[in-house]
Amino acid sequence: MALLEQVPKMIQLIHVSKHYDQRSALSDVSFEIGKGEFVLLMGPSGAGKSTLLRMLIGAEQPDEGQIFVHQKNVTMLRRSEIPYLRRKVGTVFQDFRLLPKKSVFDNVALPLLVQGISSADIRRKVTEVLRAVGVDHKRDQLPAGLSTGEQQRVCIARAIVNGPVVLLADEPTGNLDPALTSEIIELFKLINARGTTVVVATHDPLVMEQVNRRVLTLSQGTLLPERRVKG
Amino acid sequence: MWTNRATTMVAIVTTAFTLACVGVFLLLYVNLLAAAGWLQDDVKIMVYLEDRLASDSVADIEQQLRSDQAVASLLFISKEQALGEFKAQFPSESHLLEGLGQNPLPASFVVALSPPFHSPDAIYRWAERVRQVTGVSKVDYNQDWIDALAKVIHSIELVAIGIGVILSAAAVTIIANTIRLTLFARRDEIAILRLIGATTSFIHIPYLLEGAVLGALGSALSLVMLKFMYELFRQQMRATGRFAGLDNLIAFLSPSVCLALIVLGMGLGFAGSLVSIRRFGEAKA
Numbered sequence: 405m406a407l408l409e410q411v412p413k414m415i416q417l418i419h420v421s422k423h424y425d426q427r428s429a430l431s432d433v434s435f436e437i438g439k440g441e442f443v444l445l446m447g448p449s450g451a452g453k454s455t456l457l458r459m460l461i462g463a464e465q466p467d468e469g470q471i472f473v474h475q476k477n478v479t480m481l482r483r484s485e486i487p488y489l490r491r492k493v494g495t496v497f498q499d500f501r502l503l504p505k506k507s508v509f510d511n512v513a514l515p516l517l518v519q520g521i522s523s524a525d526i527r528r529k530v531t532e533v534l535r536a537v538g539v540d541h542k543r544d545q546l547p548a549g550l551s552t553g554e555q556q557r558v559c560i561a562r563a564i565v566n567g568p569v570v571l572l573a574d575e576p577t578g579n580l581d582p583a584l585t586s587e588i589i590e591l592f593k594l595i596n597a598r599g600t601t602v603v604v605a606t607h608d609p610l611v612m613e614q615v616n617r618r619v620l621t622l623s624q625g626t627l628l629p630e631r632r633v634k635g
Numbered sequence: 636m637w638t639n640r641a642t643t644m645v646a647i648v649t650t651a652f653t654l655a656c657v658g659v660f661l662l663l664y665v666n667l668l669a670a671a672g673w674l675q676d677d678v679k680i681m682v683y684l685e686d687r688l689a690s691d692s693v694a695d696i697e698q699q700l701r702s703d704q705a706v707a708s709l710l711f712i713s714k715e716q717a718l719g720e721f722k723a724q725f726p727s728e729s730h731l732l733e734g735l736g737q738n739p740l741p742a743s744f745v746v747a748l749s750p751p752f753h754s755p756d757a758i759y760r761w762a763e764r765v766r767q768v769t770g771v772s773k774v775d776y777n778q779d780w781i782d783a784l785a786k787v788i789h790s791i792e793l794v795a796i797g798i799g800v801i802l803s804a805a806a807v808t809i810i811a812n813t814i815r816l817t818l819f820a821r822r823d824e825i826a827i828l829r830l831i832g833a834t835t836s837f838i839h840i841p842y843l844l845e846g847a848v849l850g851a852l853g854s855a856l857s858l859v860m861l862k863f864m865y866e867l868f869r870q871q872m873r874a875t876g877r878f879a880g881l882d883n884l885i886a887f888l889s890p891s892v893c894l895a896l897i898v899l900g901m902g903l904g905f906a907g908s909l910v911s912i913r914r915f916g917e918a919k920a
Contacts, residue, residue, distance in 0.1 A: 461830070484835065491832035501827050518833035562831065 413472065414439045414570055414601040415460065420469030422455055422625075429455045430466070431625045437603065439569075442596040444615055445605040447622035453605035456622070457572050460603075461493050462486040474569050491519060494563030494600075498575035500555045502547040502562075508534070509543040512561045519566065529565055537561045537591060553584035557591070564595055571595055573604045577611055589614045643849065646813035650853025651860060653806045654900055657799055658861040661892070664795040666885055671788045675753045678781055682744040682765055683773040692770045693742065699768065700744060705761050707749040714742045741772060755781045803903055806850070810907030814846050818915045843908045850904020854897045862887065 415437040422430040430452045437443050445453050458464045459471055462478050471478040474492055481489060494515075502511045509530055516526045534540040537557040539550075547555055556576060563571055573592065577585040589611060596602040604611065612619065621628040682700070684693060693711075700706050712720070717740035721728075752761060758781055762774040818825065828838050865887050888896070 463830070487829075487832045487834045489832075490830060495830055501823070501830070503824055503827060514828070515831040518828065518831060518837050566832075 412439045413437070414441070414474060415603070416470075416472040417456075418470040418472075420456075420459070420466045420471060422452075422459070422464065422466050428625045430459075430622075433469070433622075433625075433627045435620055435627060435630075437601060440596070440599055440601055442593070442602045442615065442617045443604070444612060444617060444619045445603055445622065446607065446612060446619055448607050450624075451607075451622040452625040453607075453622055454574055457495075457574050457603070457605055460570075460572060461490050461495060487518075491515070491566060492569050494566075494568035494571045496556070496559050496563045496571065496573035496576045498578040500547070500559040502555060502558060504547055507544050507546060508539060508550070508558050511547065511558055512565050515562060515566045521566075530561075533561045533565045536564075536594075552579050553587060556580060556584070556588055560588070560591060560595075564600070568600060570601045570603065573602070573606075575606055575608075576604060577606065577608050582610055585610050586614060642813055642816050646809060646849055647853045647856060649809045650806050650850060650900065650904070651856035653802050653809060654854050654857035654896065654903075655860045655864075657802045657806075658857055658888070658896060659864075660795055660798045660802075661896070662861065662865065662888060664791055665888060665892070667791050668788065669886065671784060671791075672750075674784055675781075676747070676750070678747070678753070678758070678776065680746045680748065680758070680762060680774060680776040682746055682771055683741045683775065684743060685770055685772045686741055688742070688770050696768060696770050697744065700746065700765075705748050705752040705757070706746055708747045710745040712743050712745060714738050714740055717741070717743065755785050803899070806853070806900070806903045807907045807910065810846050810849050810853075810904045811910040813849060814842055814908045814911040815915065817845065818842065818911060839912050842912055843905055846904040846906075846908025846911075847901045848904065850900040850902065850907070851897055852900075853904070854900025857900070858888075858893055858896060 413436050416435075418434050420430055420433045421428070433452075433456070445456065447453050455464060459466055460473055460478065462481055465479060469479070473489065476489060478489065503514070506514075512530045512534060513526045516529060521529075531540065531543075534543055537560055539554050539557045539561065542550055542554060542558075547558065550558065556579070560573075560576075563573075571592070576592075577588055580588060585608065592602050592604060593615075604615070606612070619631050621631070682696075684696065697709070697711060700709055715738070718738050721740060748758065748761065752758065755778070758776060759778070762776060765771060766774045825838055865885075869885065
């Protein structure tokens with residue numbers, strides 16, 4: 405934690421709570437993640453991991469507490485400001501969420517397209533990132549023609565194509581076998597090594613084994629004492 | 636727009652039928668208004684002169700009336716002409732005047748007012764003013780007829796507006812439902828766009844444009860249908876032989892009204908999209 409105090413904060417939660425009807429999804433959760441960190445958010449299904457990630461991109465609001473991402477108070481953002489936050493925070497999903505009728509290239513180009521980037525720049529950046537994640541040879545194919553590992557790589561490429569400061573991944577290996585899980589984790593490490601803060605929410609022990617990083621554990625919406633695992 | 640081709644086509648055709656109904660009423664309204672206008676043009680005001688008025692005074696009054704901007708046309712009827720007309724119109728009653736020894740009918744001017752002075756108020760004010768002119772004995776016109784005509788025109792306007800509003804609301808609902816189906820079919824795509832940082836306008840503009848295009852196409856199709864029905868109606872009138880000449884008097888909507896209808900369709904489509912997007916946005920929030 406002493407190290408963390410020296411690096412700028414990228415994510416900060418201060419006494420965050422969230423309830424759905426009578427059920428508590430998050431209860432008084434506070435933590436900080438520094439710039440360039442790689443953090444695992446562990447916990448069983450229903451522990452509140454997805455709710456927490458959704459709050460970090462302004463898709464949900466906490467009932468209590470404050471959330472800061474890249475020095476912006478997400479809880480105070482106007483609805484019109486949320487898209488600009490999401491352009492700085494890449495998101496990877498367990499179910500990939502690729503557009504089925506668009507090619508790999510078009511799917512990855514989407515975050516640049518919504519920002520009004522020129523088509524020449526889009527071509528250059530998308531080609532670069534497809535090469536980096538190893539699916540450049542599939543650029544013209546539709547997602548349905550790809551393996552699950554390739555689809556996840558495309559999803560990661562889409563999340564990092566506009567150079568986000570934070571990459572959030574919600575159960576990114578949930579649909580992958582152990583070999584593919586290792587490949588995806590290595591990809592995340594590579595992205596993190598380039599300076600992007602990475603937060604991976606998972607309940608997969610295999611992921612924890614492969615990542616020798618900080619672990620935040622949620623259990624029934626409560627944050628358990630922090631630990632560091634050795635891979 | 637072409638993702639759900641069947642829905643889009645149904646929306647265009649339904650909008651076209653709805654706007655064609657608006658068009659039918661508009662056509663009726665335009666033609667009834669034109670007919671009412673002819674009737675108003677036909678309103679004549681009789682300005683009777685005092686008996687035995689010197690010809691100089693008659694010329695003065697004529698000059699005064701001719702220089703009046705409200706007067707569109709003027710016709711002088713002398714005492715002799717009035718008597719001649721009376722005898723021609725009522726030959727069996729002409730003996731009534733013979734007993735009087737002299738011609739009791741006054742000389743008069745038959746005045747038609749120009750269109751800006753066709754309202755009942757304007758006619759009344761004009762008549763009151765002319766009544767004060769020296770040498771004028773009486774100003775006569777059919778007040779009841781003019782009032783009734785004004786009421787009819789006002790009623791036509793109200794009915795046309797009422798029907799137009801109801802049918803326009805129907806068109807908005809039809810287009811709103813079509814756009815809602817499109818939004819529903821693309822909800823996953825929209826959710827992904829939101830997550831990767833697309834602004835609300837980036838997501839909404841294509842749907843608003845789609846609504847506007849649907850409305851414009853529906854409106855254009857309704858005009859084609861309307862023109863077809865109009866020609867068919869005229870042909871039928873000619874074929875039956877009744878109402879001879881009337882078919883030439885019935886006018887189609889002018890190009891500017893047609894353009895206005897297309898713009899209206901576009902606006903209704905845009906409004907329909909806006910309604911759907913608002914509801915969709917609220918449902919997602």
